[in-house]
Amino acid sequence: MKETKEQQLDKVISEAMQKTAVKSPSADFTQTLMSKIQATQVSQTTIVYQPLISRRVWALLATIFVLLIGYVSFSNIGFTTVSGVLKHSFDTVGSWNIPTWNLPSLEVSLATSSPFVYGALILVSFLLIEIVILKRKYS
Template identity: 30%
Template sequence: MEKNKDRELDLFLKDAIKAMSLDKVSKDFTADVLYKIELEREHSKALYYKPLISKQIWGMILLLFLGLCIYLVLGGNIGSSVWWEALKMNMAENFDLVQRFSNFQVNENLVYGAVILAFFVLLQVIYLKRYFADRNVVI
């Protein structure tokens, strides 16, 4: 009796499946899906990483810092003729690296600049760590 019920149910299901037609998608189904994905991507701009200090600003800070270091190493007196002679000297004959840096002294402004730069880098790292921890983002 149970086999009969199973057989009847099986036949019914076979007929029902044959009678059903397959769903047909529109011609521009893929374009619609991609459009919706793009819309979703535009609405979720908050998920994209945007640094506090952009790459261009970091580049400018680096250039200013390197310029300050070069200025301080060369004696801090740009208008002197010694500075201009140092730029125009023949590198092979007149440049002695050991002699040039034998009496090297770090200027106090250079130390302040390095400390301030390190402080702001550390501040950005701490801020970004907290920012991503609040949003449960793994870096």
């Protein structure tokens, strides 16, 4: 019974296929297709490479770096070698005061040195610069 149904279905499908004529594309099919392809290529925007950090920001960073190096060079820091810098750093780390917390009054005492303050100021300024750059990029 299944075979007869399948044979009948095949017969109906083959008759339907013979009745329908093969459609050929229009005479200007190729030209129409090519013009549509060219139109979509023209309408697509090309992606232009934009660096993450612009030249002005690199110039600003280089200027800050040169100014810091100049400040350290001309200030009265008596380090002549790398080992002198390391020795002074280790001595400074050993003399750091741990912050004291007084629970009833909630007072905090921090002993800050000038390099700590300079580092904190530089970190905050770079964070502010980054926020401005990201806001301009994504707005």
